[in-house]
Amino acid sequence: MCLRKVYDAIIIGGGVVGSSVARELARYHIKVCVLEKEADVCCGNSSRNTGVLHAGFLYKTGSLQAKFAVEGNAAFEQISKELDVPYKRTGKLTIGFTEGERERLLKLKSQGDRNGVPNLSIIGRDEIKQVDPNVEAEFALYSPTSGIMCPYMYTIALAENAKLNGVDYYFENEVCSVKKEKDGAFSVSTAKGRLYSRWIINSAGLGAPTVAAMLGSAGYAYKPVKGEYILLDKRAIEQIRVPVYPAPDEKGVTDLHATPTIDGNVLMGPTCNDVVQSCDLDTTADSLDYIVKKGASIFKGMKTEWIIRSFSGIMPRFVERGTSGYLDFLIEHHPDNPNVVNLLGMDSPALTGAYPIGKYVADIVAAQEKLAKNNSFDPCRKGIKKFSEQDVETRCEMIEQNPDYGEIVCRCEYVTKAEIVEALNNPLGVTSVNGIKYRTRATMGRCQGGYCETRIASIIQESKGLDRKDIRLDNSRSYMFTGEVRESCGCSTKTPSL
Amino acid sequence: MRLLNKDAVIIGGGPAGLAAAIQLKKNGIDNILIIEREKNLGGILRQCIHDGFGLTRFGKSLSGPEYAQIFIDEANDLGIEALTDTSVINITYGKVVTAVNRGGIFHVQSKAVVLAMGCRERTRGAINIPGARPAGIYNAGVAQSYINLHNTMVGREIVILGSGDIGMIMARRLTLEGAHVKAVFEAQAYPSGLPRNIEQCLNDYGIPLYLSHTVTKICGRRRVEGVVVSRVDSAFSPIDGTEKFFSCDTLILSVGLIPENELSLMAGVELDRRTRGAYVNDSFETGCSGIFAAGNVLHVHDLVDFVSIEAEELAASAAEYVSSDCLPKASIVVVPGRNVGYAVPQRVSGEKNFTLSFRVKQPIENCKVTVSQGGNVISEVKMRKAIPANMIQIKISADRLESGKEIEVTAV
Numbered sequence: 001m002c003l004r005k006v007y008d009a010i011i012i013g014g015g016v017v018g019s020s021v022a023r024e025l026a027r028y029h030i031k032v033c034v035l036e037k038e039a040d041v042c043c044g045n046s047s048r049n050t051g052v053l054h055a056g057f058l059y060k061t062g063s064l065q066a067k068f069a070v071e072g073n074a075a076f077e078q079i080s081k082e083l084d085v086p087y088k089r090t091g092k093l094t095i096g097f098t099e100g101e102r103e104r105l106l107k108l109k110s111q112g113d114r115n116g117v118p119n120l121s122i123i124g125r126d127e128i129k130q131v132d133p134n135v136e137a138e139f140a141l142y143s144p145t146s147g148i149m150c151p152y153m154y155t156i157a158l159a160e161n162a163k164l165n166g167v168d169y170y171f172e173n174e175v176c177s178v179k180k181e182k183d184g185a186f187s188v189s190t191a192k193g194r195l196y197s198r199w200i201i202n203s204a205g206l207g208a209p210t211v212a213a214m215l216g217s218a219g220y221a222y223k224p225v226k227g228e229y230i231l232l233d234k235r236a237i238e239q240i241r242v243p244v245y246p247a248p249d250e251k252g253v254t255d256l257h258a259t260p261t262i263d264g265n266v267l268m269g270p271t272c273n274d275v276v277q278s279c280d281l282d283t284t285a286d287s288l289d290y291i292v293k294k295g296a297s298i299f300k301g302m303k304t305e306w307i308i309r310s311f312s313g314i315m316p317r318f319v320e321r322g323t324s325g326y327l328d329f330l331i332e333h334h335p336d337n338p339n340v341v342n343l344l345g346m347d348s349p350a351l352t353g354a355y356p357i358g359k360y361v362a363d364i365v366a367a368q369e370k371l372a373k374n375n376s377f378d379p380c381r382k383g384i385k386k387f388s389e390q391d392v393e394t395r396c397e398m399i400e401q402n403p404d405y406g407e408i409v410c411r412c413e414y415v416t417k418a419e420i421v422e423a424l425n426n427p428l429g430v431t432s433v434n435g436i437k438y439r440t441r442a443t444m445g446r447c448q449g450g451y452c453e454t455r456i457a458s459i460i461q462e463s464k465g466l467d468r469k470d471i472r473l474d475n476s477r478s479y480m481f482t483g484e485v486r487e488s489c490g491c492s493t494k495t496p497s498l
Numbered sequence: 499m500r501l502l503n504k505d506a507v508i509i510g511g512g513p514a515g516l517a518a519a520i521q522l523k524k525n526g527i528d529n530i531l532i533i534e535r536e537k538n539l540g541g542i543l544r545q546c547i548h549d550g551f552g553l554t555r556f557g558k559s560l561s562g563p564e565y566a567q568i569f570i571d572e573a574n575d576l577g578i579e580a581l582t583d584t585s586v587i588n589i590t591y592g593k594v595v596t597a598v599n600r601g602g603i604f605h606v607q608s609k610a611v612v613l614a615m616g617c618r619e620r621t622r623g624a625i626n627i628p629g630a631r632p633a634g635i636y637n638a639g640v641a642q643s644y645i646n647l648h649n650t651m652v653g654r655e656i657v658i659l660g661s662g663d664i665g666m667i668m669a670r671r672l673t674l675e676g677a678h679v680k681a682v683f684e685a686q687a688y689p690s691g692l693p694r695n696i697e698q699c700l701n702d703y704g705i706p707l708y709l710s711h712t713v714t715k716i717c718g719r720r721r722v723e724g725v726v727v728s729r730v731d732s733a734f735s736p737i738d739g740t741e742k743f744f745s746c747d748t749l750i751l752s753v754g755l756i757p758e759n760e761l762s763l764m765a766g767v768e769l770d771r772r773t774r775g776a777y778v779n780d781s782f783e784t785g786c787s788g789i790f791a792a793g794n795v796l797h798v799h800d801l802v803d804f805v806s807i808e809a810e811e812l813a814a815s816a817a818e819y820v821s822s823d824c825l826p827k828a829s830i831v832v833v834p835g836r837n838v839g840y841a842v843p844q845r846v847s848g849e850k851n852f853t854l855s856f857r858v859k860q861p862i863e864n865c866k867v868t869v870s871q872g873g874n875v876i877s878e879v880k881m882r883k884a885i886p887a888n889m890i891q892i893k894i895s896a897d898r899l900e901s902g903k904e905i906e907v908t909a910v
Contacts, residue, residue, distance in 0.1 A: 448622070483651050
């Protein structure tokens, strides 16, 4: 396949920020596509984080981080309704024990007050117990607007909504080079072809400095910091109600925290270690040991027998040359390069702030291009209805209408065949096992696919007419199988039903 | 929604469930139902196409499907009702079982419930192996299912972690299908599977088994490209400087089995931390009256023959419960003593003979197994060798027991 297409705007990177920019641009009459190097959206840091909806007190007053966190937090209620994605305003406790910690929490509170974060308070033991009786601490900064959400479900929803409103997605199209043509348009080369566009939005996450250099803004660099996590069984959720963070240390660094996930697991982490390569996503024995030991001091449900998974993310820490101080988000839109927007340093709270960031970028493009509103834009997207979350009557009706709801494929998360099939027909056309996992939660439970993975592979094969060899865990290089054990008779590509 | 009434519902149509159902029927309990989530009865035996099943029970070596078929045929001949493709999604303390299939959702109010859900495999996440998360990491039982039931080859260059029986059986199976099994690594200083499998699955094929070694890192961003293996000390900590890289495209894990008790917990059944199965008495009754458990859901067995026998013993008691609504009260506690990992049942009545099942913690030669009660030796058995891989069973006769005093079993 040799791709040759012309667009008004190309977004490089299908993380949460790129997907939000795509959705916001879809509100206008403009031809947009997203180039993503992986085989699905949300494969980088957008999915590899704590999934917390931040209140906005952690960021310097006047910074873009503070602005977008506060705005994104306030807008999330509406976003979650439009996109049919779950979230919960749990509130959050940042706990402390010593005088030094109290002072630092007071500073955070006043910073938050200045940032416009509503209803922050420093609370004592009794009030802490009212928020979450499991938490032991002398005092805490309580931020009632903090919450939890599903980072990949949110990104997928943004991207699906963008797609349904006309944005094209090209997966496994890593940008190799960008050239400015004589007419001022950019030609963007990927391994699969070439695309032309007048606008480039660089939301390439960890790759953003590299892409920025291709676009003429050289000299930016990240200090990649790896955060490792351990995910605990749903049984641990009984011992936690809200995210519990320790107070930052003297240097302002926050150690690992315990967070209930929106799906009912508990996430322990992240650790925070400098790494050399931004592609090094390995978990390490030292960090996993650290999470187990240190985690037990902040969360009493941290039991090794409850560990079901570990993973890591690389945070695109944006540092100032020389001082190594952390920098704010940088949204670079320069008159010398008027059709380029570089989104740099999209570290936390970019997940919380994705909506206002997307809007901010779309406003830049719309104002400059004097774009007309796309009146057919539909902000609403329906998610996959979860059988497990319905009451008995609804479940019965669902099975009656579609018997596939009566087939439990993933027994840990109670995901039915109907949901798997619906996920396989997702608007973005993703057919990988991980694509199904992120859209349905199948394989995410305590048996980690021991029961359902063979079933999912068969459903993918049958409904997409694939060979076994063509089934992928995520991208085209992550083949699951080497072929058939014995050559089949050739009468059918279907595996025998069992 | 349908509501059925049954004398006994058996959850799981594997070897335990089938044996329990057949024996219940033979004991005159007619109104029974097996609920099985797979398309066919037989449980994990359906994918165990190797032989070696049935030596104890039938005196001959059968394949897994052959062994299962004997029970399936007998259940059919007895007219036992079985619902396949049906998943149980809830059990209450009051013994209402809720299940779902393509026909809808239904409840069964049962006098007795037999838990026979078997076990599942411990995963990579549960043992926290560091490294990457590429394709090509399979639990041994999953690989077995792909190869034997789905005609799907999982890889070509194989490393196996864990010397559990399924891992060793898969070493042979993969070799027979043309894959190259480089090695089996076991973190413990002794194998966790049966000696016969070490002989027949590894030694016969020249596959090396490295004891006191474990995988300390998985490499490969998209598909497994190799693993780093280290020697471990007696506390299972990797020893610095012993790391060695093995290139491979597939890592097979055989690192333990966990009784599958999610449904039991819903009913309020209390689990033993040692077995991760229910606490049961000498009637195989759990802490919830009328809810029974046997087979791998109770404690992981090494041979299916003993699963069948255990389930039959359960059925005799469950039948008594259904008819009379009460069983002898079990107030004598059984505790695992020196070098004993667990003992089942955990409580006995002292009123009937029972089989004590247990495993040693550490391999031991010239072992003396002692079952005692308040200082009195009830039973003593000498064994040339006792290993954790072999479940040991001792028959205890009721007339030797006293009431009220703890029973202890030791293996020294």
